[in-house]
Amino acid sequence: MTASASHLNFDIEVEAMAKDQVVETTVRVRYAETDAMGVVYHTNYLIWFEVGRGEYLRQKGSDYADLEAQGFCLPVSEVDARFIAPARYGDLVTIRTWVGDLRSRSMTLAYEVVMQETGQVLVTGHTRHICTDREGRVRVMPREMRRLLGGDTGR
Helix, strand or coil: CHHHHHHHHHHHHHHCCHHCEEEEEEEEEEHEEEEECECCCHHHHHHHHHHHHHHHHHHCCCCHHHHHCCCCCCEEECCCCCCCCCCECEEEEEEEEEEEEECCCCCEEEEEEEEECCEEEEEEEEEEECCCEECCCCCCCCCCHHCCCCCCCCC
């Protein structure tokens, strides 16, 4: 599959997402997050993805620390970001986060970073996570976590 085809599939997922499953987190761009050109340095969007991911879990009634306390981890196995427009120092940006895919041993979270004032899309992307134990062995995600993420109906 080509990169452009991958982005087309991602765009379809964005259009199909349930709005009530999106968690929004707003941050103000700090000077330290900008580069010599005065725009947000690209790696900071990955940090904002993490901010969105943490807030998503908290708003769904959990926390990454809860998962770790049970002996599980969710390391990132894949990351993708498509840069559309820049953000600058002082801008308020909103990170929209939702579950793009949930499986027994992995999940994909999707993100859209937008300018809060105008709604202009700045970046779209996703992170894929594999559920492991503390030793790094792949494990089935705990049922309660899958339920919180909307993928386990108790069966």
